[in-house]
Amino acid sequence: MRVTARALVFLFVTLAVWLHAPRAFAEPVRILVAAASTVGLEAERPLRFSTNDAARVRDVLVTLGGVRPEHAFVVNEPSRAQLFASIARAKHEAEKHRADEVTLVFYFSGHGDRDALHLAGERVLLADLSGKLAEVPAGLRLAVTDACRASREKGFTAEEPFTITAVNVAQATGQVWLHASGDGEAAQESDELQGAIFTHAWLNGLRGAADSNGDARVTLEESFAFAHAQTLLRSAKSTGVLQKPEAIVTLRETAPIVLTQPLSHGATLTFPQARDMHFLVYLADAKSVLSEMWSSHERRIAMRVPAGHYVVQRRAGSVSSTAMVALTEGESRDLQERDFATSPRGRIARKGDERGERGHELSAGYESGWNARTGFVHGPQVTYAYAWSFLALSFGGGADFADRTLERTEEHLVSGYGRAGLEIRARMGAFTARFGGGARAGILSQSLEPMAGSWVAAKHDSAFFLGPEVFAAGRIGLGTPWFVDIGATGRVLYFREESQVRGVAGLTASASLGVRF
Numbered sequence: 001m002r003v004t005a006r007a008l009v010f011l012f013v014t015l016a017v018w019l020h021a022p023r024a025f026a027e028p029v030r031i032l033v034a035a036a037s038t039v040g041l042e043a044e045r046p047l048r049f050s051t052n053d054a055a056r057v058r059d060v061l062v063t064l065g066g067v068r069p070e071h072a073f074v075v076n077e078p079s080r081a082q083l084f085a086s087i088a089r090a091k092h093e094a095e096k097h098r099a100d101e102v103t104l105v106f107y108f109s110g111h112g113d114r115d116a117l118h119l120a121g122e123r124v125l126l127a128d129l130s131g132k133l134a135e136v137p138a139g140l141r142l143a144v145t146d147a148c149r150a151s152r153e154k155g156f157t158a159e160e161p162f163t164i165t166a167v168n169v170a171q172a173t174g175q176v177w178l179h180a181s182g183d184g185e186a187a188q189e190s191d192e193l194q195g196a197i198f199t200h201a202w203l204n205g206l207r208g209a210a211d212s213n214g215d216a217r218v219t220l221e222e223s224f225a226f227a228h229a230q231t232l233l234r235s236a237k238s239t240g241v242l243q244k245p246e247a248i249v250t251l252r253e254t255a256p257i258v259l260t261q262p263l264s265h266g267a268t269l270t271f272p273q274a275r276d277m278h279f280l281v282y283l284a285d286a287k288s289v290l291s292e293m294w295s296s297h298e299r300r301i302a303m304r305v306p307a308g309h310y311v312v313q314r315r316a317g318s319v320s321s322t323a324m325v326a327l328t329e330g331e332s333r334d335l336q337e338r339d340f341a342t343s344p345r346g347r348i349a350r351k352g353d354e355r356g357e358r359g360h361e362l363s364a365g366y367e368s369g370w371n372a373r374t375g376f377v378h379g380p381q382v383t384y385a386y387a388w389s390f391l392a393l394s395f396g397g398g399a400d401f402a403d404r405t406l407e408r409t410e411e412h413l414v415s416g417y418g419r420a421g422l423e424i425r426a427r428m429g430a431f432t433a434r435f436g437g438g439a440r441a442g443i444l445s446q447s448l449e450p451m452a453g454s455w456v457a458a459k460h461d462s463a464f465f466l467g468p469e470v471f472a473a474g475r476i477g478l479g480t481p482w483f484v485d486i487g488a489t490g491r492v493l494y495f496r497e498e499s500q501v502r503g504v505a506g507l508t509a510s511a512s513l514g515v516r517f
Contacts, residue, residue: 365512
């Protein structure tokens, strides 16, 4: 009987250990919710690169940060309900594991004020967001917000910046908030980077640039320190307006929180040892910077990138050179001096600041309407514009066609014209109101064809015309970079006919499709 009792005890202990082992040694789970909102409140101009930023955060954390693809929830242009629904999905996944095994990462790129996120006309209070994130059973929560804080009324309240402490204990639990800019500052977007400069710097660090001790691991502390320094540097050089990221840390225990292990996937680029050398990595055939790196005179710096073809630009003062690189999965390439051959830099825009937006626009469409001479008139048009936030200068051209029946003849009019104008723009969320004026000039060709049975001879003539015009239009964004313009134009055109100068008033409506570049 004694042997049986011992056997039962042994079996009980073995079963208990077996049942407990899967939980005790379960793999940590990381869940990502990445949200992007290009449209904020009514008075805020649409952002250009928020969706790019959210996609890049997802790609880096899935590739290098231990987030499984099925645990990465990306939501673009969400409403309040859709944002909370994505957090609810993260909660559902987290509930399948012990809370101390789960890390929740929340990322947002868009507009915000000190108390709320701005989602297409809705304000989502930070208190409500924090409450929703707290419902996710996770031992550690990391929230990263890249939002405009261009005035005391915009942005998030935060404490003074400080270093994230790393103490060698088993596990960090609690909450960390990283903000792209300090209170009273503007968060900035870059045309060269095709994204927000803080998000770019943070992701660049996660790819390996922030690995300060060369241990092939990037910790939370390293990533924030690197992003803080690079954001300061790029904002100072580009605009002279400093953007200083901030961190708020509430951890019950602190430890080196490893966010990525850059050498675990993809291909590796290492850069030559040098002092103050700036390297920018572009995907081949792409205009935006994938990643960038400052060299070290002490060691070669490594960066992890997906397999593919790249252009690496090296900048040292006013001297620039480039190298072409093709990388396969798992390959490691050490760039050398001989790889570079001697060969204008990015614009910066503030999130939520219309003064930063400028660029080229090209549109084509059709107009039709009425004039005092022929009645119905119609024809195609094309326009090029260069925009400075609320101002734009435009040039264009087109053709007009009109017909009318006279007493003994049919009159056919064809005109080719060019035009130039100046306009004022007012942005209201995804809608832009446009008002302006200018001048139109061209050649009017007249054909008079005799009607059946008429003795009048056919006649062909032409005349130069010139006159002022004014217009009002509305623009609807279709998502970067496309848009639709719908508007109305009034004009008076003057030309000489039968030794007299005539003025013909007209009013037309137009619709066109355009692209920014």
